[in-house]
Amino acid sequence: MTRKFFGTDGIRGRTNEAPMTAEMAQRVGQAAGAHFLRGDHRHRVVIGKDTRLSGYMMESAMISGFTSVGMDVVMVGPVPTPAVAMLARSMRADLGVMISASHNPYIDNGIKLFGPDGYKLSDEDELEIEALIERGPKLVPPAEIGRARKIEDARGRYIHFAKSTFPEEHSLDGMKIVVDCANGAAYQVAPSALWELGAEVVSIGVSPNGLNINEGCGSTAPQALQQRVVEEGADIGIALDGDADRLIVVDEKGKVVDGDQLMALIALSWARRGLLRGGAVVATVMSNLGLERHLEANGVGLVRAKVGDRYVLEEMRRGGYNVGGEQSGHIILTDHATTGDGLVAALQVLAELVETGKPASELLHQFDPLPQLLKNVRFGGGQPLENIGVKDAIADAEAQLAGKGRLVIRKSGTEPLIRVMAEGEDPALVEQMVDQICEAVKAA
Incomplete structure (x- = not known):
């Protein structure tokens, strides 16, 4: 129904x-x-x-x-x-x-x-x-x-909970962190938790006025964070979204690190320490094929779910997995939380930085992603994916990418958009296939 x-x-x-x-x-x-x-x-x-x-x-x-x-x-x-x-x-x-x-x-x-x-x-x-x-x-x-x-005292209760997920034997002393709270829900709790753990905190996106949430800041617009991390000579940058259930990281050189890289880091760290349950990570069909190959090369599987953190979590609960998430930065760690938690995920990344002593640019580059392209086509009504022209374009793309990549076409669950994603070893072919399908959707 x-x-x-x-x-x-x-x-x-x-x-x-x-x-x-x-x-x-x-x-x-x-x-x-x-x-x-x-x-x-x-x-x-x-x-x-x-x-x-x-x-x-x-x-x-x-x-x-x-x-x-x-x-x-x-x-x-x-x-x-x-x-x-x-x-x-x-x-x-x-x-x-x-x-x-x-x-x-x-x-x-x-x-x-x-x-x-x-x-x-x-x-x-x-x-x-x-x-x-x-x-x-x-x-x-x-x-x-x-x-x-x-x-x-709700915010204080949450800060205490978040800090409890960080290893007791470590602190963030000596680490300089830029945190972008997207002028959203974490504008007080995230900087406070990091400061209480010992970090030198530079905060941006912490002046909400009711109208500026996610505006040019946060996990969907990390440019300001990238610039500030480099200017401050910070060790790492952390970007949350408006309700702080999503995390994107910026390394000390200003490079953006997505959820796939973060899941790989956390999962392999937990696997080494005997904490990873189920022997696999749950991601969505949108996660890069490079993540799947990297995990498998290190003895960890990848289980794919439909797009949406709710479906990731359902698969995690069904299979008994404790690490899952989305490329967009929803990372679910069921040992600690029942939903995606950007701050808790960030603390796991920071714990690994402290543990290894490696710079973020080295630690967070877990694998080379395959060329991947995602484009959105807005539609006004109807069922464009049922159109014969769109079906033919998809079938043609699948035939050309067979064995050399993946194709994911889906209707957004939150907006009137058709999302067209392709990835493969040939970036020119990937772009050609995406454009071909987008044009078919527009024509429909």
């Missing part, structure tokens, strides 16, 4: 346009609250948000929705997405909510839901919530309306 409101990462869209309106936020609160009213205990939801201007509106609407069906609300303010997952578990809540559109600009917002175990909801849960959204849940009598309160 197709979901109507939920995409690959919750509900997301342009604020004040369907489905991302205050009315919808209230209905989601009512539906999700009613869905998780199980048992006779006092029910509780933890709500966090990033720094978007619309976060206040969405938060207020969701509070009214949850309380109207009898659920108490705990507001934790601007915190990273993984902090909401962690706090929902530690506070024995029935549900966790993060109001964020992740790496999207401020004009967008979104709603991510976590169950009492701290994991994102299953497709089945989301379908049941969608049904409740459409038919409307039962509201409680006045005496049973929920209460709302704010806790002030």
Whole structure:
């Protein structure tokens, strides 16, 4: 059954346009609250948000929705997405909510839901919530309306948790780190955690005004971080996205390091120490073939999942793996967290820098990626991938790349885009195949 409101990462869209309106936020609160009213205990939801201007509106609407069906609300303010997952578990809540559109600009917002175990909801849960959204849940009598309160130490709790994932025998003394928080949810917690571990911290993207989240900064725009790392003579740069569940790193020479390289580093480090479970890493179909070859050469497998960190996590839980993620920087380490956590992943990278004493440019270059090209084609409606011309272009490309590369064409789960990716040993052929398919999609 197709979901109507939920995409690959919750509900997301342009604020004040369907489905991302205050009315919808209230209905989601009512539906999700009613869905998780199980048992006779006092029910509780933890709500966090990033720094978007619309976060206040969405938060207020969701509070009214949850309380109207009898659920108490705990507001934790601007915190990273993984902090909401962690706090929902530690506070024995029935549900966790993060109001964020992740790496999207401020004009967008979104709603991510976590169950009492701290994991994102299953497709089945989301379908049941969608049904409740459409038919409307039962509201409680006045005496049973929920209460709302704010806790002030949520950020401190998360900082303490993040630091606990860094090896006790190490510190960051003597290390200079530039951290870019994307003017988003980690603007306070990430610099504080690094400083408390002993680092000299240079912070950028830490002046949110409601409109500048992800604007020319963060993991999707690392140019400012690259420049600052070189100017400061820093050992490494760390870039998070708006809700801090994504990590991109910059080495001391200003070169960007993506999630594939970081997964290779963490997985092989854990394998050497006997910590890697399942003998493999879970990545998506978008991860570079070079990662797969490098891991296999070192005795570690690669399991591929559909695009989306939720699908990576599902595969990790199914196979008992503890390292997984996406090339874009969502890195999931289930020994520590139930969702992607940019700061926790960064601390694993920093621990390896301290342990080896190697410069970041040497340590983080784990393998030579194969030439890979990704292009997006926006479409206005319909099913362009069902068009015969598009199917023929894809079949032709697959035939030409057979044995020499990979082709991945998919519809985005969050935007009206067709994503066309090819990789192979011949960069000219890769570009030709991508352009050929993109033109077919445009024509369709």
